[in-house]
Amino acid sequence: MGEAPAFCYENPLKEFANGNTLKSKSAETAIVTGSKKYVIEGSDGKSTSLGVRIYDESTAQWACKGHLAVLLNEDRILIIKKGASPDDCLWFLELDTQYVRDQKTMHGGNTEVVAWSKGVRGDAEMPIVISGPSGVGKGTLINKLMKEYPSMFGFSVSHTTRAPRVKEEDGVHYHFTEKSVMEKEIKDGKFLEYASVHGNLYGTSIEAVEVVADEGKRCILDIDVQGARSVRQSPVEAIFIFIRPPSMEELERRLRARGTETEAQISKRLRNAEAELEQGISSGLFDHILYNDELEDCYQRLKEVLGLDGNVGAAPNPVSRGFDLPVVHSASELDNQIIIDCGTQELEKASKNRIVLDVSRLRGGAPGHTRGLDLYAVNSFSDELKEVR
Numbered sequence: 001m002g003e004a005p006a007f008c009y010e011n012p013l014k015e016f017a018n019g020n021t022l023k024s025k026s027a028e029t030a031i032v033t034g035s036k037k038y039v040i041e042g043s044d045g046k047s048t049s050l051g052v053r054i055y056d057e058s059t060a061q062w063a064c065k066g067h068l069a070v071l072l073n074e075d076r077i078l079i080i081k082k083g084a085s086p087d088d089c090l091w092f093l094e095l096d097t098q099y100v101r102d103q104k105t106m107h108g109g110n111t112e113v114v115a116w117s118k119g120v121r122g123d124a125e126m127p128i129v130i131s132g133p134s135g136v137g138k139g140t141l142i143n144k145l146m147k148e149y150p151s152m153f154g155f156s157v158s159h160t161t162r163a164p165r166v167k168e169e170d171g172v173h174y175h176f177t178e179k180s181v182m183e184k185e186i187k188d189g190k191f192l193e194y195a196s197v198h199g200n201l202y203g204t205s206i207e208a209v210e211v212v213a214d215e216g217k218r219c220i221l222d223i224d225v226q227g228a229r230s231v232r233q234s235p236v237e238a239i240f241i242f243i244r245p246p247s248m249e250e251l252e253r254r255l256r257a258r259g260t261e262t263e264a265q266i267s268k269r270l271r272n273a274e275a276e277l278e279q280g281i282s283s284g285l286f287d288h289i290l291y292n293d294e295l296e297d298c299y300q301r302l303k304e305v306l307g308l309d310g311n312v313g314a315a316p317n318p319v320s321r322g323f324d325l326p327v328v329h330s331a332s333e334l335d336n337q338i339i340i341d342c343g344t345q346e347l348e349k350a351s352k353n354r355i356v357l358d359v360s361r362l363r364g365g366a367p368g369h370t371r372g373l374d375l376y377a378v379n380s381f382s383d384e385l386k387e388v389r
């Protein structure tokens with residue numbers, strides 16, 4: 001996914017609390033990682049654009065002069081990497097985002113936390129997390145939704161160590177995986193969340209969510225309550241829906257009628273259902289709790305909650321991940337738009353030498369990703385920002 005341009009603050013971040021340090025002319029802030037020291041230079045106080053210099057201790061040389069850093073809303077710094085590949089030129093150093101605040105709380109409140117995330121173009125709608133006990137009808141509801149709105153929703157294909165059921169396909173319903181392989185991938189940080197459910201390991205890889213978002217579709221996650229809690233604590237901003245059965249008797253009837261589990265597995269799932277229901281209903285974790293009594297009623301409620309009543313299913317908006325930034329000379333911020341001047345000397349190219357990076361709709365993606373960036377070229381001679389592409 002490319003390399004983050006910088007790393008961990010040498011000093012506590014309190015200097016950044018109001019951004020003053022960054023805006024004062026003399027200020028230089030150092031970020032150190034391994035043998036590299038990244039220095040964000042102070043600006044003249046008028047512009048929010050700052051230079052970034054990199055000192056490589058192993059070669060004792062200053063390198064990569066010319067990265068640009070722009071402080072955004074005092075909660076994150078946008079770094080525009082010079083000479084990076086299109087896929088790797090925009091990064092955010094998160095200083096005071098919701099994710100960073102949550103992480104600080106998790107670490108007891110006294111630890112300074114910063115997080116790197118890569119800028120990804122395009123806006124994908126908030127993922128939908130659906131939880132509920134086994135047999136309640138999650139899969140049935142999700143299938144209906146995907147059938148009615150095939151271009152709008154995409155399913156996050158989880159990994160699991162459980163055996164496939166008769167009609168289940170590898171890579172479609174689940175990625176059926178060896179336990180040791182999955183444990184290694186979890187250790188390698190490839191998973192957004194994972195949990196042990198009914199005696200097997202289940203997990204959502206970061207890639208599973210990103211693949212759907214890259215297609216411009218809204219991602220649906222069918223995961224248990226533990227997994228939902230982990231996603232709540234992740235940078236992913238999602239909508240959380242819990243499906244509950246009309247009664248335990250009806251849940252049992254549905255599980256048996258489905259005919260996909262042995263008697264022992266059904267008993268285990270029913271025992272676990274009690275705890276899942278308790279947590280689903282009373283934890284405050286879920287934004288919406290829907291009864292699945294009559295299937296059609298529940299489906300209509302689900303559509304309402306998702307704002308789909310009467311909506312005919314918009315076409316997907318495929319995401320193009322990269323953008324070729326020419327040599328960047330300066331950047332300034334205006335109303336959530338970063339104006340990037342690429343400073344070509346040749347007059348004939350001058351009409352395309354300014355690029356606007358719209359950061360008004362930034363939102364957390366899977367860990368390490370910030371979505372919602374929009375980029376377009378404008379005519380630099382026009383007073384208005386006129387789109388030319």
Ligand SMILES: Nc1nc2c(ncn2[C@@H]2O[C@H](COP(=O)(O)OP(=O)(O)O)[C@@H](O)[C@H]2O)c(=O)[nH]1
Pocket residue numbers: 130131132133134135139158159162193194195197198202203204222223224225226227228
């Ligand atoms: N945490 C987590 N739970 C998952 C994931 N995938 C599926 N689950 C949950 O695991 C449980 C068992 O799923 P499954 O074996 O397909 O049985 P079913 O719910 O009866 O269809 C359900 O509660 C799923 O929501 C995942 O990636 N992460």
Ligand SMILES: Nc1ncnc2c1ncn2[C@@H]1O[C@H](COP(=O)(O)OP(=O)(O)O)[C@@H](O)[C@H]1O
Pocket residue numbers: 132133134135136137138139140141254255257258292293294295296298
């Ligand atoms: N509202 C409903 N009324 C009756 N049966 C239902 C309803 N919703 C789902 N079912 C049935 O219950 C069984 C379990 O549903 P499923 O979608 O597999 O549950 P889950 O994915 O939550 O484990 C399936 O056989 C399905 O056809």
